[in-house]
Amino acid sequence: MAVVVAVTAGTVTAASAAGGDGRHGATRAAMAELVRDEGLPGTIAGVREGDGGWSAAVGVADTSTGRARSARERFRIGSVTKTFTATVVLQLQAEGRLDLDDTVEEWLPGVVPPDGTHSPVITVRQILGHRSGLFSYDEDPLMIERLASPAFLAHRYDTYRPEDLVRIAVSHPRLFEPGERLSYSNTNYILAGMIIEKVTGRPYAREIERRIVRPLGLSGTSLPGTSAAMPRPHALGYSTLFGGTTTPLETTELNPSWGGAAGEMISTTADLTRFYSALMRGRLLPRAEMAEMVPATGGPGLGIGTAKLSCGVTLWGHDGGIHGSSTVALTTRDGRHVAAFHTNADWVVGERRLLEAEFCR
Secondary structure (H helix, E strand, O other): OOOEOOOOHHHOOEEOOOOOOHHHHHHHHHHHHHHHHHOOOEEEEEEEEOOEEEEEEEEEEEOOOOEEOOOOOEEEOHHHHHHHHHHHHHHHHHOOOOOOOOEHHHHOOOOOOOOOOOOOOOEHHHHHOOOOOOOOHHHOHHHHHHHOOOOHHHHOOOOOOHHHHHHHHHOOOOOOOOOOOOOOOHHHHHHHHHHHHHHHOOOHHHHHHHHHHHHHOOOOOEOOOOOOOOOOOEOOOEEOHHHOOOOOEEOOOOOHHHOHHHHOOEEOHHHHHHHHHHHHOOOOOOHHHHHHHOOOOOOOOOOOEEEEOOOOOEEEEEEEEEOOEEEEEEEOOOOOEEEEEEEOEOOOOOOHHHHHHHHOO
């Protein structure tokens, strides 16, 4: 049962970060402004800079009790999952077990049938770079009703298999010729997860855990599969169902299988900053695969994108939104300055002010 909540800017509180804010005072101020201006419940931050770290929490984790947010909380990271999935695919290329120029058909025969209009040849590189032309299954009218309308409350515990999601996507015409242009589609990363399983003989979630989560010691990171529960500690998540309602609803529990390899993961700000720092410092991929993921000519890359700030700084990373949860995690190219922010709401706009405050001081 969803709980209707009222989020008011007047209830904003702030939790102090250990050791004071130091160079991050502008970031905390921007967090407080974001919560106040957009009527959000709360925001947390984690920063890794050089050999030091900083964290902060502003606002509330539970609007009914006023419980303050904590920087230690776990949360759903939505599409930030894609960077983890892409990293595993690129590791498999480095091991010679697949090639980015392999076709989807080679690994998943018959899963993406020809549509009679566009080329049937879609490569692994094209799905990682959102250049496949495949329709995004979550934009199907029935899926929109189930995910972005009050009908979500009756469907929040539904389980979706990857092949079900792809079947929905390919029931729609291709959007363009493969490789012609970029169009963001969650279908691409559902296919990437299926390819990981076909290559390794193990579910993509197990490969992410084996190759990334455990080696990096990401103790707050998990892949819940079909489990609707959130591990503690966590904030409650509040959703306007992506425009489906004007009154925020409590949507903490949900079955994230509809996101799968495109968006199911749970993490923390500390884990996300550790992951992106390790990635950029070459701990997860050889130089050749890093050049594929993060092209020298600039973004977007494979499973990762760029943001150029007003001060000229270019950042690499990803954002992610899922019911009641908004995440952004970005890093400098050398991996020495990384920041992750999470808001326990999904109607967030203006997160760029957080990045400007942190990286343009």
